[in-house]
Amino acid sequence: MHILLTNDDGIRAPGIAALYKTLIKAGRVTVLAPDGERSSISQAITLDHPLYYKSVIFNGKVRGHSLSGTPADCVKFALAVTLKNDKPDMVVSGINRGSNDGCSVFYSGTVAAAREASLSGIPSIAVSLNEWDNPDFAHAAVIGLNVVRWVAQKGLSKGTFLNLNVPPGKSKGIRWASQCRVPIHGDFQRRRDPAGREYFWMTGRPEASHKEKTSDTYLLARGFATITPVHCDSTDYNTLKVYDIA
Numbered sequence: 001m002h003i004l005l006t007n008d009d010g011i012r013a014p015g016i017a018a019l020y021k022t023l024i025k026a027g028r029v030t031v032l033a034p035d036g037e038r039s040s041i042s043q044a045i046t047l048d049h050p051l052y053y054k055s056v057i058f059n060g061k062v063r064g065h066s067l068s069g070t071p072a073d074c075v076k077f078a079l080a081v082t083l084k085n086d087k088p089d090m091v092v093s094g095i096n097r098g099s100n101d102g103c104s105v106f107y108s109g110t111v112a113a114a115r116e117a118s119l120s121g122i123p124s125i126a127v128s129l130n131e132w133d134n135p136d137f138a139h140a141a142v143i144g145l146n147v148v149r150w151v152a153q154k155g156l157s158k159g160t161f162l163n164l165n166v167p168p169g170k171s172k173g174i175r176w177a178s179q180c181r182v183p184i185h186g187d188f189q190r191r192r193d194p195a196g197r198e199y200f201w202m203t204g205r206p207e208a209s210h211k212e213k214t215s216d217t218y219l220l221a222r223g224f225a226t227i228t229p230v231h232c233d234s235t236d237y238n239t240l241k242v243y244d245i246a
Contacts, residue, residue, distance in 0.1 A: 001027030001152055004088035004117070006074045008038045008096065008109030011066040015095035017059035018137035019127065022145040023092060026152070030088065031064030032078045034071060034109075039096075043072045043112035051077065071113035079120055091117035092148060094127030094164075095137050101130070101165045101216040102180035105230060111163055118161040118232050123151050125161065130220055131168035140166035143174065143225050156229075163228040165220050177226040180217035 003023055007016045011033040023029045035052075052068040065082065067074050075091060093113035100108040110126050117124035127144040129135050143166050151162065163179075187204030212218055216226040 002088045003027055003029045004078050004091045005029050005031045006033045006071055006093050006113045008071045010034050010036045011056055011058050011064055015097055015137050018141040019095050019144055020062060022141040026145060026148055030083060032074050032082060033066060034074060035066035035068050038070050038109045040107045041070050041109040042107050043115060044070045045072050046070060071109040072116040075113050075116040088122060091122050091124040095140050096128035097135050098132050099130035099165045099220060100126060100128040100163060101220050102182060103184050105163055105179060114161045115232055118159060123156045125164055127164045129166050139170055159232045160229050163230050165216055166225045167220055167223050171225040172223040174225045174227060175219050177216040177219050177228050178214050179228050180212055180215035
């Protein structure tokens with residue numbers, strides 16, 4: 001199996017190095033990731049300035065490639081240029097530092113890379129660890145490898161990719177989960193810079209919803225690793241039927 005590995009934390013982030021160490025047990029791994037952090041950039045692509053591509057050594061000894069663009073750029077560039085004649089069987093994005101459960105799927109560059117691959121017909125997985133301060137990516141990397149092997153065996157429906165979130169420490173198990181729909185990052189802290197000018201810093205995160213006990217946010221907060229199947233087609237077909245459009 002040939003796997004394309006990318007992320008949104010950058011080529012030198014410890015999460016991508018940890019995932020590389022496990023994925024090489026499943027097959028050949030090509031690494032192409034942003035040259036720096038591109039968190040919360042969603043599925044943005046670069047149209048107004050050039051992209052720079054180069055070979056780099058990450059994790060001390062592993063050769064990969066970096067791109068001066070977004071996670072979605074990395075997937076597009078790999079499929080159109082570097083791997084044009086050697087298409088990957090799967091794309092894996094991560095491991096992200098911090099979870100990408102719930103509504104984070106709309107903002108996350110990690111998730112966006114998996115979505116970009118899915119749009120091109122390639123099975124893909126986004127992997128995130130729900131830990132910010134002292135992340136230990138080893139356990140999440142093992143779970144990521146297990147999910148990769150499952151997808152390699154079972155396959156995914158066209159246009160569907162998997163969003164995997166792993167709790168810190170050892171998880172209680174893996175659960176299929178729905179996407180929590182509680183909005184995130186809705187608070188703004190008022191601050192002042194050294195010059196006395198007022199500015200605002202967006203922050204905040206909701207508590208796990210007790211009304212959605214099958215949601216990723218609820219289960220992740222209770223120590224389970226969660227897998228949410230996400231579809232690239234956002235059409236509300238029920239509304240189409242109601243208005244006899246389809």
